[in-house]
Amino acid sequence: MLSFVVPVYNVEQYLEECLNSICQQTYTDIEIICVDDGSIDNSLNILQKYAELDSRIIVLKQCNQGAASARNNGLQVAKGEYVLFVDSDDVVEEDLAEKVFNKALAYDADIVIYNADSFSEKTGKKALLNINFRKYRKFQNECFSAQDIPNEILNLFLVPAWNKLIRKDFLKSNNIEFQNIKRSNDLAFTSKALLKANKILLYDKVFIHYRTGMKNSLQANNTKTPLEFFKALLEVKDYMIQNNIYEEYKYSYLRLFFETVFYTLNSINNECGKIEILEKVKNIDFCFAETNYKLYECFPFTLFMQYMVIKNMDNPSFNILGWMYKVYKLSEYYHATGILNTVKKCVIKVNMKV
Known part of the structure; x- marks a missing residue:
């Protein structure tokens, strides 16, 4: 089983598109853990509606504590062998779970890092977010660790957690969780994971589309x-x-x-x-x-x-x-x-x- 963890806060405008992209995965043995972080718009109602239609969706509720707390709470109840974190205003490719999960299993990887692009909410313009995969093509077919690239391990593969599939037991055994701060809460999480993992693998395909240009996003504020x-x-x-x-x-x-x-x-x-x-x-x-x-x-x-x-x-x-x-x-x-x-x-x- 594979676990998706989705923190949700006041994203009624984009939430259905995000949920549809996850529910339509070609690999179906998944659970979708949605953690509502005290939304004051219609987000919670949307989550509950989807949960009634798809038994794989689990809805957790908490008072507004931030995305880090929401992800940590979702991670605590996750039952999957691997976990994926998706922001509730982003969109994933339908074969994300199938392709990346199979890659992880084939190489017994602790982490699989895949590519992503951004798309502007205002203009629709797309941009590839990571070109460094080209530099290390060999790591698409063999695992590596921080010791293999000590001078670059924290600089090559994007800070956010949403372009990484991670083994849940690896996170648990190393006590790695999201830092409870408003912004940059995944910087320490990702850095610790990259420094600690013995088997990291790259997958140079865009599987997630990161939405930009929203007025109420943390980046905008x-x-x-x-x-x-x-x-x-x-x-x-x-x-x-x-x-x-x-x-x-x-x-x-x-x-x-x-x-x-x-x-x-x-x-x-x-x-x-x-x-x-x-x-x-x-x-x-x-x-x-x-x-x-x-x-x-x-x-x-x-x-x-x-x-x-x-x-x-x-x-x-x-x-x-x-x-x-x-x-x-x-x-x-x-x-x-x-x-x-x-x-x-x-x-x-x-x-x-x-």
Whole structure:
């Protein structure tokens, strides 16, 4: 059996489309655990209607505690060998369960990571969310672990949980659950799972479609909690230190840190929130001078330069940072160039002498 866990909160406009895509799976030995997080619209009624029509749907109710609590509560009652997490405004392909579950069973995988795309609610425009599968094609036919790619394990395969099939007993035995914060609550969950799993497998096919552009989504309203993601990043670091693996995966963690900072800076439109983030970063001492700087030579050039701008300018321009972030994403898409790395090394050496 395979368990779908779906947190639900005020998504009456999109919920039926999501549920239909799950109920119509070609693999039928599934349970669909929907956790209503205190919705005040018609979402709960929709869930109850679907539950009457399909016995595989289990509806749980809780007062509004957030998506993390809803997922954790759903995970507690899940009976499937593997579990999938789906956001209630997204849509999945009808062969998701069949293809990914069979892949997991064939390789005895702890985690199967599959591809996803985004589609705009406003324009309908689609975009592939992960191009890194191309870099590691061999991992579609052989399992890997964090030890195989220690400098990249936290940076390649998207932070959200919704593009991963995970063995339930693996989560339970390692006490991995969602962090109870409003935003970025799956960052620590995914990071811990990737660091701990012995058998991870890739499946380079788009099985889930991530909806963007909704007015009431957490991403659209992240100006209310601009510093929430720092809690998630701290949780990951504490976990790594407690398990004596921080030094082994430090580079990947620091890159995750900076990527998350700059993504958040460029995803909020509130200047006060941006200033809060900048001040937080300025006050964090990463001890660059005391650390072997060759570690930072591995950083993508434009990512490193964004940090240098924030650290060394009293009032960095948000326009400049926004432009640099776009260049960073573009350079990542084209896998960066040797010229960029050469220039970056020069900048690092100059900074070390200052």
